[in-house]
Amino acid sequence: MAVHTRDSFNEEAYRKDWKELTDHFSTDPEKGLSDDEAKKKLEEVGRNKLEAHEQRSVWEIILSQINNPVIYLLTAASVLAFIFGDTAEAIAILVVLLLNTIIGFWMEYQAQKSMEAIKKMDKVRATVLRDGEKKRIDAEEMVPGDILIVESGDLISAEARVIEATELQVDESPLTGESVPVNKNAETLKEELQVADRTNILYKGTAVTGGQSKAIVFKTGMDTEVGNISTMVQEQKEGETPLNQKLNKLTRSLIWVILAMAAAFFVFGWLAGKDTYQLVQTAIAWSIAAIPEGLPIVASIALARGMYRLSKKNVLIKQLGAVETLGETTVIFTDKTGTLTKNELTVNTFQFPGQALAKVKWDDSRPKLKDSEHTSGNKNLKDILKISVLANDASLGDEKEEEGKDNSSEDKAAVFISGDPLEIALLQFVKGFDSDLYKEIKKWSRELHDPFDSESMVMGTVHTTDDGYYISGKGSLSAILERSKSILINGEVKTFSENEKKDWEDKNNVLAGDGLRVLGFARKQTDSLPDDEDFLKDLVFVGLIGFLDPPRKEVADSIEIAKKAGIKVVMLTGDHPGTALNVAKQTHLATEDAKKDKDVLHGKNLQEELDKKDNKKLLETLVFSRVDPGQKLSLIKHFQGEGEIVGMTGDGVNDAPALKRADIGIAMGKRGTQVAQEVSDVVLQNDEFSSIVEAIREGRIIFGNIRKFVVYQLSYHLGEILIIALMSFTIFVLPILPLQLLFLNLLSDVFPALALGIGRGTPKVMLQPPKDPKEAIIAKQNWMQIMVYGFIIAVSVSGAYLYSHFVWGEPEAINNNIAFFSLAFCQFIHVFNMRDSNENFFNNQVTRNKWVWMAIALCFAAVILSYLVPALASVFSFQQLEFKIWILIAIASIAPTLIIQSIKMIWKKF
Secondary structure, eight states, X not given: OOOOOOOHHHHTGGGSOXXXXXXXXXXXXXXXXXXXXXXXXXXXXXXXXXXOOOOOOHHHHHHHHHOSHHHHHHHHHHHHHHHTTOHHHHHHHHHHHHHHHHHHHHHHHHHHHHHHHHSOOOOOEEEEEETTEEEEEEGGGOXXXXXXXXXXXXXXXXXXXXXXXXXXXXXXXXXXXXXXXEEOOOOOOOSOOOGGGOTTEEOTTOEEEEEEEEEEEEEOGGGSHHHHHHHHHHHOOOOOOHHHHHHHHXXXXXXXHHHHHHHHHHHHHHHTTOOHHHHHHHHHHHHHHHSOTTHHHHHHHHHHHHHHHHHTTTEEESSTHHHHHHHXXXXXXXXXXXXXXXXXXXXXXXXXXXXXXXXXXXXXXXXXXXXXXXXXXXHHHHHHXXXXXXXXXXXXXXXXXXXXXXXXXXXXXXXXXXXXXXXXXXXXXXXXXXXXXXXXXXXXEEEEEEOOOTTTOEEEEEEEETTEEEEEEEEOHHHHHHTEEEEEETTEEEEOOHHHHHHHHHHHHHHHHTTOEEEEEEEEEXXXXXXXXXXXXXXXXXXXXXXXXXXXXXXXXXXXXXXXXXXXXXXXXXXXXXXXXXXXXXXXXXXXXXXXXXXXXXXXXXXXXXHOSSOHHHHHOOEEESOOHHHHHHHHHHHHHTTOOEEEEEOSGGGHHHHHHSSEEEEESSSOOHHHHHHOSEEETTOOHHHHHHHHHHHHHHHHHHHHHHHHHHHHHHHHHXXXXXXXXXXXXXXXXXXHHHHHHHHHHHXXXXXXXXXXXXXXXXXXXXXXXXXXXXXXXXXXXHHHHHHHHHHHHHHHHHIIIIIIOOOHHHHHHHHHHHHHHHHHHGGGGGSOTTSOSSSSTTTTOXXXXXXXXXXXXXXXXXXXXXXXXXXXXXXXXXHHHHHHHHHHHHHHHHHHHHHHHHOTTO
């Protein structure tokens, strides 16, 4: 068995010289390990892979479906029915149980299979030095002490300390959430730093975007940062969904009530000398009357219908209960990179000498500058566009087009975008802003090239033009200012003083503080080709450009909708405070007057706030920056402790523990890592934040529908209980037989209730605040409705029974039929009483629901068919009824709805 250790030496690797690591692991940096040494170490530490998360087995899914109090009681009723010879009732109850189990199992099993299909199956390979030679090996075979060789495009598969690096840049967004590629080097760091700031360490799960490097592996598998996150994920326990908690609480209450009533009736009847079989049969009838047999089925189908609707909107729900939990969400914790933003850098800001800051606006994928003074005859703008194209090593894959070749489908398939993200962003901006200038500049011949260097922090080129030679330079603003002798102000070259350079440094600091990545631009024109290798000197400063990972278009509107719905949206990111706040403002998550030092909480200060007794600041803060996976987890727990229902969105490995801990974990499907998708409850297959709002809308509708059909079911079940109790305790008759009740409830509990469960809801559902998470599925007002509805139904049906019994003197068999048919038709049309009081009687979410009309038609047809078919009529003990009996049944059936609708018209809150 592999032994994984997180010793202090490895934890401090970034603060040690790389030679200490090669000595520690007895590795030659020029030859690496031998094959024998690597094999021995592999046996000691185990393969370089993460422990797989166990999927629920088929049996576990099945058990989860039957682990329900309603199932327990109905099973007991079925057993009693078998014992006393009521085989028809027993089999009918078992059919209900089987249907519920099959439906719930199938939906969750399919969701699990869908997630397995998302997993990446490709084996990752790595290049290492073994016995002095470069070898491509399975990444799982890497061991501590291996010398790792990486270059642009490689996925880093272990944790390694950089030995040497050439223009090395790494995309660490899956781990840290930082959108901009990080420059890496071999420099030893002395201070204690967070993961995101350790610039000499390569992390498992990140990708090389530029340059190359040699590094020594010091952690593999579960010892890595990704492995540590995976351990935290496995330690998090998933709680029961709020819906299941509430349904179980409701059904437990019903069970105790019915058991108490059945026991009281049994004792009372036994003392009165009544037949034991009749007492047991009545107890079974009460069980059937009290418990909505169709509740588990309808709840499962309603949630499954929600899953289906959301799948059409690219939202994959992995568990049925997650749909309803979405509707109860009060707080959404969202990652920034790839969730709120596109995870790609774009040109955001221009600053020219003597002019105000110019913001870039994108319209239909074409960039524009908001202020016209920056575009009308501005020579600085033209120069900075030229430099952006010339001092650039990236490619948009349009070389064939520039050469005049046919842009066929084969050519398109052969080209691709490559290069540094900043340089790609520059080319895309120029091409979109002025395509003619772009094409013209791309034709210029490059004569000299000074590539970017981490020491000089600049790059430059020399191109031939009709007027001589054009020297282009770009890089860090400080480096460009140092190399600039003059400044270009609206096309006029002037002397560049040190004080002016200091002002530009201040502008750079302001933009960097706002989260922008800044580059400076300069140029020079000469008549002869420079013979000096360092031709980037005595330049003319042109201006600077700020880059930003832009927010997704739909995010701002979605956040506004969430706010109107009373949902707080909070950003958790590993990025810098300025970057986080800038995105928060653009997405309307934070107000324009929000300040970095006031409205953004840095990860280094989080524990101090968590330790405070009065930590209201945490609940009010909307942006948390530089937070690591453990801190995200702490925030989730804190908000849950305050009674919030927390939804967490993310796409990176660093989001996985929080995704699992949250009440509802929402992972990105396109950009999301496999780990994030596996532990989440919901996967957004289009990565759009707006899909979260749609999911919440659907969740709220589902909860409202569930509440409606539960009120519908419990109200007529209460009516059934009252009818049985009234007749049993007064004239000692069972007005409706158990099999009749089961047949009736199978119709009412499933079809009309199901139609309510899959309704479209009200358009105003997202204008209402989230309900109190502690509120039961049936609130006080709903209980009042249930009692009033049930009483009215009971009075109407019992009245018809007693009228026939005492006035007409009809036999018990006829009275039984009157009670059954009156109750049946009354229950079917009772569905129309489920409209909200503020809705129109004729035009509301119930009457607009086509499934309601179909369900009622089906139920009426089933009952009438059972009466007309002799074999069925015999099974259900139906008699031939006179016309006057049917008139009495019609009156008893319609009266409750007329009375309830009259009450709703008078009492608007009812």
